[in-house]
Amino acid sequence: MAVADLTTERRLSIPTGIPTGVLLAITGYFAGVWLGNEFGLFDDQNTGIILGYVFATAGFLIGMGFLNHPLGRLLGWRLDPLGEADIEVGLGRYFRLSLDHKVIGIQYLVTILTMLFFGGVGAMVIRTSLLSPTPTIVPAGNYLSVVGLHSVMMIFITSAAIVGPFGNYLVPLMIGSRRMAFPRLEALSFWLVPPAAVILGAATFWGGFPTGWTGYAPLSEQAGQGMDSYIVGFILIGLALITSGVNMLATIIALRAPGLTWARLPIFVWGILCTSILGLLAAPVLAAALVMLALDRSAQTSFFLASNGGSNYLWENLFWFFGHPEVYIFILPAFGIVMELAAHFARRPLFGYRVGVVGLFGVTLLSWFVWQHHLFVSGIAPVLRPFYMLSTELISVPTGFIFLVVLGTLWRSRVWLTVPMLFCLGFLFNFLIGGITGVYLSDVPTDVTLHGSYFSMAHFHYTIMGGEIFAFAAAIYYWFPRMTGKMLNQTLGRIHFWWMFIAFNSTFFPLLIAGLLDMPRRVSAYNPGLQFLNQWVTFSAYLLFSSMILFAANIIYSWFIQPVPAVANPWRARSLEWQIPTPVPARNFERVPLILAGPYDYGLPNAKPVADLRGLVGATGGS
Amino acid sequence: MAAETRYSAAEAALAALDVRIASVGMWLFLAANAFYYAAWYFAFFYLKALNNNGAWMISGLTRPSRAYGTIVLLLALVSAGAYALATRAPVRTLLWRLPAVAALVVGLGVVLFQAYEMWHLGFGLTQGGFPSVFVGLTGSWVVEWAAATFWLATIISQARVGGDTILRAAPVAAFANLLGFLAVVGILNWILLYFLP
Numbered sequence: 001m002a003v004a005d006l007t008t009e010r011r012l013s014i015p016t017g018i019p020t021g022v023l024l025a026i027t028g029y030f031a032g033v034w035l036g037n038e039f040g041l042f043d044d045q046n047t048g049i050i051l052g053y054v055f056a057t058a059g060f061l062i063g064m065g066f067l068n069h070p071l072g073r074l075l076g077w078r079l080d081p082l083g084e085a086d087i088e089v090g091l092g093r094y095f096r097l098s099l100d101h102k103v104i105g106i107q108y109l110v111t112i113l114t115m116l117f118f119g120g121v122g123a124m125v126i127r128t129s130l131l132s133p134t135p136t137i138v139p140a141g142n143y144l145s146v147v148g149l150h151s152v153m154m155i156f157i158t159s160a161a162i163v164g165p166f167g168n169y170l171v172p173l174m175i176g177s178r179r180m181a182f183p184r185l186e187a188l189s190f191w192l193v194p195p196a197a198v199i200l201g202a203a204t205f206w207g208g209f210p211t212g213w214t215g216y217a218p219l220s221e222q223a224g225q226g227m228d229s230y231i232v233g234f235i236l237i238g239l240a241l242i243t244s245g246v247n248m249l250a251t252i253i254a255l256r257a258p259g260l261t262w263a264r265l266p267i268f269v270w271g272i273l274c275t276s277i278l279g280l281l282a283a284p285v286l287a288a289a290l291v292m293l294a295l296d297r298s299a300q301t302s303f304f305l306a307s308n309g310g311s312n313y314l315w316e317n318l319f320w321f322f323g324h325p326e327v328y329i330f331i332l333p334a335f336g337i338v339m340e341l342a343a344h345f346a347r348r349p350l351f352g353y354r355v356g357v358v359g360l361f362g363v364t365l366l367s368w369f370v371w372q373h374h375l376f377v378s379g380i381a382p383v384l385r386p387f388y389m390l391s392t393e394l395i396s397v398p399t400g401f402i403f404l405v406v407l408g409t410l411w412r413s414r415v416w417l418t419v420p421m422l423f424c425l426g427f428l429f430n431f432l433i434g435g436i437t438g439v440y441l442s443d444v445p446t447d448v449t450l451h452g453s454y455f456s457m458a459h460f461h462y463t464i465m466g467g468e469i470f471a472f473a474a475a476i477y478y479w480f481p482r483m484t485g486k487m488l489n490q491t492l493g494r495i496h497f498w499w500m501f502i503a504f505n506s507t508f509f510p511l512l513i514a515g516l517l518d519m520p521r522r523v524s525a526y527n528p529g530l531q532f533l534n535q536w537v538t539f540s541a542y543l544l545f546s547s548m549i550l551f552a553a554n555i556i557y558s559w560f561i562q563p564v565p566a567v568a569n570p571w572r573a574r575s576l577e578w579q580i581p582t583p584v585p586a587r588n589f590e591r592v593p594l595i596l597a598g599p600y601d602y603g604l605p606n607a608k609p610v611a612d613l614r615g616l617v618g619a620t621g622g623s
Numbered sequence: 624m625a626a627e628t629r630y631s632a633a634e635a636a637l638a639a640l641d642v643r644i645a646s647v648g649m650w651l652f653l654a655a656n657a658f659y660y661a662a663w664y665f666a667f668f669y670l671k672a673l674n675n676n677g678a679w680m681i682s683g684l685t686r687p688s689r690a691y692g693t694i695v696l697l698l699a700l701v702s703a704g705a706y707a708l709a710t711r712a713p714v715r716t717l718l719w720r721l722p723a724v725a726a727l728v729v730g731l732g733v734v735l736f737q738a739y740e741m742w743h744l745g746f747g748l749t750q751g752g753f754p755s756v757f758v759g760l761t762g763s764w765v766v767e768w769a770a771a772t773f774w775l776a777t778i779i780s781q782a783r784v785g786g787d788t789i790l791r792a793a794p795v796a797a798f799a800n801l802l803g804f805l806a807v808v809g810i811l812n813w814i815l816l817y818f819l820p
Contacts, residue, residue: 073777181644242655250648254640280651281658288662292759299748301755302678303666309678309752314669318662 017096021063025195028052028059040298047298049206049225053232057195064191065097069184097191099183102584104190105169106483109476111190112164113552115157115197120545122150127538133528143524145208145226152200152213152230156237158464159326160193160244161472162333163279167248167272169483173577173584174266176257176593176611181250182243189244196236203229212522214319217304217312221296228297235290238283238322241329245280248272257611259595266575266599267343267350270357271336274364278325278332286322289315316378320371328367330464331431332360334471335402338424341478342409343600344573345421350600351408355401362398370395376444377451385444392442399435403428418571419493423474426501430466434459437512452522455515458508466504473500473551481566484559485582492554496547503543510537574610575599591615642796649797653804656767660808663760667815670752678751685745687757692817695736696809699768702729703799703806706775710799714782723779726802730772737765757816764812768805774798 032055036048061067072079093103094110125146129138138146168190172180180186203209203226211220211227215234220227252273256265265273292303293315302308304315343350350356372380372388406428415421437459440446450456473496480488514533519526526534558564569578576599580589593611601607671679706726712718741761746754778795 070773070777074773074780076780182648245655246648246651249651250644254644254647280655284655284659285662288659288666288763291763292666292755295748295755295759299758301748301758302751303670303755303759306675307678308749309670309675309681310755311670311673311675313673314666317669318665321662 016063016065016068018064021060024059024063025056026059028055028057031055036298044298045225046228049228050232050294050298053199053202053228057192057199057232057236060195061188061191066184066188066191097187099187100586101168101172101180101183101186102483104186105165105167107190108160108164108168108193109483111193111197112157112161113555115153115193116161116548117552118197118201119150119153119157120548122146122153123541124545126150127541129524130526130534131538133526133531133534135524138524140524142208144210144212144522145203147522148209148212148230149200149203152233153197154464155213155326156193156196156200156233158330158468159237159241159279161330161468162337162475163244163248163272163275163329164190164193165483166268166337166475166479167244167275167333170479170577171248171251171269171272172255173482173580173588174269174575174599175252175255175260176576176589176595177251177255178587178589178592179255180247181255182247185243185247189240189247192236192240192243196233196240199229199236200233201229203227203233214323215293215315216319217293217296217315218306220293220315221304228294231290231294231297235287235294238287238290241279241283242287245276245283248276249280252276257593257595257615259611261595263353264595264598266340267353267356268333268336268340270360271333271339274360275329275332277364278329278367282322282325282329285318286326289318289322292318313375313378313380316375317371320374321368324371324374325367327460327463328363330468332363334427334468335360335363337471337475337478338427339402339405339409340575341420341424341474342406343602344571344575345416345418345424346409346413347416347602348409348413348600349598349602349604350405351411352401352405353598353600356405359398359401359405362401363395366391366395366398370442373442373447376447389442389444393439396435396439403432416571418477419488419490419497420474420478422494422497423470423477426497427467427470427474429501430462430470430504433509434462434466437462450515452520453515454511454519454521457521458511458515461508461511466508470500473497476555478571479577480555480558481570482577482582482584485566486559486563487566487570488558489554489562489564492550492557496550496554499550500544500547503540503547506540507537507544510540573599574602576610579611579613589613589615645794645797649794649800653800656804659763660760660811663756663763664811664815667756667760670756675752680753681751684750684753687740687744687746687817689817691736691740692813695733695740696813698729698733698736699806699809702726702733703802705729706802707799710796714795719782720779723775723782727772727775727779730768730775730802734765734769734772737761737768741765760812761816764805764808771798771801771805775802 029052032051032053033048035055036051037045040047069079093100094107098104098107125138126143129136129143129146135143168180168186172178206226206229207224209215209220209223209226209230211223211230215227215230220230252265252269292301295301296303296305296310302310304310304312306312339350339356369391370388372384373392376385376388406424437455441450441456441459477488477493480486510533514530514537515521517527517530517533519530519534566582568582571578576593576595591614593613593615595611597608597610599610601610673679703726705722709719709722709726712722741758744754744757748754748758774794775798778798782795
């Protein structure tokens with residue numbers, strides 16, 4: 001009997017890549033617009049624009065090659081499910097559909113940094129406009145659109161800033177896996193992000209959208225066609241969160257190396273796991289709400305129109321049921337990074353490892369029970385307020401566990417003050433302020449006063465930028481040698497840290513004061529008595545933006561202009577991702593390793609090496 | 624002579640791992656799905672309870688046809704049941720192929736009947752809360768059912784002799800959970816949209 005060749009791969013001979021994707025996206029857009037305008041139920045442009053964006057995205061993904069595999073399966077062809085035949089080298093792989101988690105991690109990193117630049121430019125426009133108490137460079141009518149574009153772009157970025165580059169690149173390496181569970185889903189989660197960003201940017205051609213990132217109805221129902229960009233862009237990010245969540249969780253659950261028990265799992269991976277749970281379960285609720293909004297705007301249904309049987313509170317509930325866990329989607333992986341790095345740079349076992357895990361899960365669980373604190377001033381039933389106030393205040397307890405773990409690890413240790421560690425310490429300082437100001441906002445009486453003010457705005461910038469983005473920077477400095485084989489310039493890194501830390505606090509701490517002085521957010525004009533404060537903040541914001549330019553310059557300089565090859569394990573860390581050669585081999589490990597000890601057993605007598613990289617003969621992964 | 628696929632021990636171990644991954648992945652996907660439909664059910668009960676402006680279900684509104692709803696549900700149950708039956712037999716045998724193909728054909732019927740019903744609703748989309756939820760919830764369900772049908776077609780196509788390796792047989796069992804889940808959602812929709820006063 002003939003034995004079938006298991007490695008035979010038949011492929012569709014369709015040229016795929018970014019040019020094909022862009023071409024099909026443009027074709028798809030115009031086809032969708034025509035279809036919507038021709039056959040839409042109502043005489044507005046929304047149906048056409050929404051269909052245009054949907055078809056454009058589908059066209060882009062088809063052009064990138066996402067249809068080849070399912071179509072080949074439908075035709076009964078023998079295919080390569082894991083992309084074993086797709087191992088590529090060279091720069092070109094970063095511009096194609098790749099199933100290599102390391103390539104996808106780098107793709108994410110570069111995309112996130114690019115989007116961060118555009119989001120930052122939006123912030124600079126806002127701050128420049130606020131140099132004067134009356135609107136200057138941005139007319140009052142457009143101010144909210146700029147705020148909306150900045151905020152939604154930043155939300156897109158921060159949703160994926162850590163899970164995208166570092167989760168995808170590092171999780172398989174840290175758990176001793178030779179692959180991701182669903183490489184195609186992983187690639188899809190990345191390739192949904194660029195269309196989302198472009199579609200969001202396209203809102204500018206339609207005059208933007210006036211709702212900010214919250215998209216409250218009925219304003220979102222009345223807004224112009226720019227709102228359609230918000231809807232489709234956000235749905236794509238939601239899909240990216242779901243696909244990423246399925247892939248990450250399945251990988252961590254099913255593909256841990258033998259010996260990697262839950263008690264030995266690196267704390268960063270725990271952070272990614274908790275984040276993925278939140279993304280997986282919260283994003284579908286957002287997707288449903290956005291479908292309702294799209295139907296209201298295109299098919300004239302009335303989910304959010306009170307006059308016709310709907311309710312704007314329906315949007316507020318569904319949005320914040322997603323929106324508050326989303327905040328923890330930003331911060332949980334940052335917690336993971338800070339705990340991970342604290343152990344490595346203190347050269348001590350992670351203090352209270354289990355407490356840290358409980359803290360991460362505590363935040364994950366409680367984040368589902370706090371969303372209505374966003375509605376304290378929206379007219380929710382007063383009897384509900386105490387519950388949501390207490391549940392919100394309660395979340396500071398597991399957050400306190402995280403701080404306890406980090407401070408306990410650093411306590412009386414000789415901390416190696418590297419650049420990544422500096423950013424971790426910066427995170428602790430900033431997030432402490434963000435957390436404490438959050439307690440005030442969880443309290444009903446103070447929230448009623450401060451909710452619409454710059455106090456609230458400064459609070460969430462302290463948590464997201466002061467928290468997540470500082471941890472993001474720490475992660476780049478720490479894992480850059482692992483991902484690229486190059487060291488980032490440490491002198492520039494130290495200058496970057498102090499510049500960013502001082503400029504960040506100089507920007508946002510005065511805004512807490514501006515909020516206490518009743519300066520309302522989302523308004524382009526303010527009390528002239530606050531002009532000096534605002535000018536101070538604007539110049540500080542310029543400094544903050546320039547610190548990010550320095551960061552980008554350091555990355556470009558160290559990666560391409562004056563690259564310094566990194567030594568094999570520059571931080572002399574115990575964790576598994578540092579035990580493999582540079583560059584990381586195509587399948588990560590020659591064999592699935594056998595995990596012998598935890599990653600933080602520094603200074604322990606008779607501590608075993610973290611893994612036997614020769615592995616077990618015949619082991620396939622899956623602890 | 625038809626090609627036959629044989630597997631080494633290492634390949635069999637990989638296949639077992641892949642089955643586990645597919646199973647875990649499917650449960651995770653279903654969890655996400657559950658939250659998606661929970662949002663729609665929340666909208667249903669929330670708008671129904673509020674009945675803003677008395678426009679949840681305006682007087683004189685023609686409710687969707689129970690006959691159509693029942694036919695769609697029955698087809699969905701038959702499709703999911705047939706596929707569940709198929710998973711009891713080894714892949715590529717006639718006992719697997721027959722019910723799987725039946726599930727596919729009946730599954731296509733679900734899409735066609737539901738689409739027909741949506742074009743003959745008897746009420747306008749602008750006529751209040753209930754029509755909004757009906758169209759959104761039913762539309763979401765049938766779009767997902769159509770995608771599942773496509774997936775089923777790929778599974779059947781890949782399950783022929785020489786057409787696949789064991790690795791790709793992994794979705795076969797996991798897919799039954801998806802059809803089962805969608806059938807349960809179909810039952811809930813049927814009760815809420817056609818019978819709840």
